[in-house]
Amino acid sequence: MMNRLLVVGAGGHGCVVAETALRTEIWSDVAHLDDLLERPQLQTGVEILGSINDLETLTRSRDQFVIAVGDNTVRLRLFEDLKRHLVPASVIAPEALVSKTVAIGDGAVIMAGAIVNVGVVLGEACILNTASTIEHGVTLGPGVHVGPGAILGGDVEVGARTFIGMGARVLPGVSLGDDVVVGAGAVVVHDLPEAGVYLGVPARPAPVQRPCP
Incomplete structure (x- = not known):
């Protein structure tokens, strides 16, 4: 059993990660670091030790x-900063189904009900949220977040810091570039190499919001 896990972030997502870590029984103690020291703890009972500056x-x-931290860019930046001082951990829910062939990058989080199939490669600091499905041969770059209930078909490739929203679908063999945002419920049927927000079925670039004259 390891000594202690520090969960950086104590918002809703952070509380779920902390509770998931406790269920694994890998660490003897779990605590938060968060710059908002008065943040409510969602009844998990996990202590906020102090701010990140107190590391x-x-x-x-x-x-x-x-x-x-849900923001992909911020999460990846914090990960790069902290790994110079501490050993990164990956938190994998006992209720997740993860193939033994999966390559899991440091700092990944795999939530309850997630399914990760044969030959998947997860980059550093990825999030596979609740009940997401990652099919065979998928490659995720660093800092990717796959939202609850999203499904990635076989051999999909996803670039760094890309976000795939709740319930979205990415069809087999499709490639997504860096910093792509796929909206909730969208279905991606072809490659999306350019950064941007994509919505709908099939997923298309989101309309540009122009200010009223």
């Missing part, structure tokens, strides 16, 4: 960390 005074030699 050097709060950490122990055997501590591990995981970044529980």
